[in-house]
Amino acid sequence: MPVSASHPDAPEILVIGAGPAGLTAATYLARFRRQVLVADGGSPRACWIPLSHNMPGFPHGITGDAILRRMTEQAQEYGATIEPGAVGSLHRDGDRFVARLNGREVRTRAVLLATGVVDHHPDLPGVERAIERAQVRICPICDGYEATDKAVAVIGCDDTGVREASFLRTYSRRVTLIHVGPPEALTANGELDRLGIELIRAPIDNVRLDGDRVTALGWNGTFRAFDLVYSALGTSPNAQLAGGLGAAVGEDGRLVVDGHQRTSVPGLYAAGDVVRGLNQIAVATAEAAIGATAMHNDLREADGLVVR
Numbered sequence: 589m590p591v592s593a594s595h596p597d598a599p600e601i602l603v604i605g606a607g608p609a610g611l612t613a614a615t616y617l618a619r620f621r622r623q624v625l626v627a628d629g630g631s632p633r634a635c636w637i638p639l640s641h642n643m644p645g646f647p648h649g650i651t652g653d654a655i656l657r658r659m660t661e662q663a664q665e666y667g668a669t670i671e672p673g674a675v676g677s678l679h680r681d682g683d684r685f686v687a688r689l690n691g692r693e694v695r696t697r698a699v700l701l702a703t704g705v706v707d708h709h710p711d712l713p714g715v716e717r718a719i720e721r722a723q724v725r726i727c728p729i730c731d732g733y734e735a736t737d738k739a740v741a742v743i744g745c746d747d748t749g750v751r752e753a754s755f756l757r758t759y760s761r762r763v764t765l766i767h768v769g770p771p772e773a774l775t776a777n778g779e780l781d782r783l784g785i786e787l788i789r790a791p792i793d794n795v796r797l798d799g800d801r802v803t804a805l806g807w808n809g810t811f812r813a814f815d816l817v818y819s820a821l822g823t824s825p826n827a828q829l830a831g832g833l834g835a836a837v838g839e840d841g842r843l844v845v846d847g848h849q850r851t852s853v854p855g856l857y858a859a860g861d862v863v864r865g866l867n868q869i870a871v872a873t874a875e876a877a878i879g880a881t882a883m884h885n886d887l888r889e890a891d892g893l894v895v896r
């Protein structure tokens with residue numbers, strides 16, 4: 589039996605973000621019979637996934653949209669409320685957090701940040717469609733397997749590009765790093781020779797399309813054909829709301845949490861891409877399960893309901 593829907597202005601728990609992390613946390617919390625409101629700014633990263641082949645339990649793959657649809661249905665089945673809208677600010681008022689959402693104040697006992705990251709896309713025409721069609725890829729951990737024996741280009745602007753190109757050597761001997769950043773940002777290029785990775789230093793100024801398909805990249809009047817293009821231009825974590833509360837943030841801009849997903853601010857938890865560089869759905873959902881359980885137990889503790 590679902591718990592009664594949360595009061596829109598005073599849920600016990602506010603989850604910010606309805607990607608895999610936020611939706612998993614919402615399901616756990618609703619099943620702990622907590623009133624939970626999930627606020628979502630839209631376009632979770634997971635909706636970009638054309639077909640994931642490494643999602644546990646889906647041997648023939650599943651689209652990002654289908655993953656989100658199933659997770660949303662599961663959270664709602666147990667009474668979680670999901671509301672479209674970006675949380676504009678978050679502050680503390682006594683023993684409550686106060687969030688600004690859709691023109692009103694939402695007061696809550698605890699908050700889980702599952703706000704993800706923003707990808708830095710390469711400056712290529714039609715790049716968003718190319719990502720949706722898996723022609724430009726973001727994450728070799730997700731889909732490097734599908735690059736096996738292909739001619740692969742990695743677009744990088746610093747040593748992250750070198751690391752990503754070296755990761756892809758597991759799959760293919762034909763890996764080219766196209767460095768589009770400033771020369772001094774590439775310090776690990778000595779490794780490229782050792783690993784048999786070609787280096788091109790040039791801004792990409794053209795792409796060749798076959799219908800919608802990116803078939804070649806161009807620079808300085810030259811075109812080269814590639815089967816697959818990876819972008820290794822990095823991401824920016826959506827950690828501003830926590831930063832405003834004084835939560836500890838690592839050098840990479842991600843939120844620092846303990847083993848139970850607690851940030852350095854009591855009552856504020858975080859899970860998913862905003863926490864960990866290993867941006868994977870399995871990781872986001874695991875962290876959400878750990879964080880949601882800690883939130884429930886910490887509230888039980890505050891209410892004097894824990895027996896030791």
Ligand SMILES: Cc1cc2nc3c(=O)[nH]c(=O)nc-3n(C[C@H](O)[C@H](O)[C@H](O)COP(=O)(O)OP(=O)(O)OC[C@H]3O[C@@H](n4cnc5c(N)ncnc54)[C@H](O)[C@@H]3O)c2cc1C
Nearest residue numbers: 605607608609629630632633640675704860861867868869
């Ligand atoms: C092209 C592509 C392919 C991928 N393929 C795979 C794959 O095959 N396998 C795999 O495991 N992973 C894959 N990933 C990675 C996977 O999508 C992420 O690891 C996962 O989505 C992280 O989940 P999350 O809930 O942390 O963040 P997200 O899914 O990004 O969700 C974050 C949500 O928070 C919301 N939000 C942010 N700020 C606010 C705010 N202030 N107020 C309200 N809402 C807010 C956003 O709008 C967004 O909806 C892929 C990613 C991309 C881009």
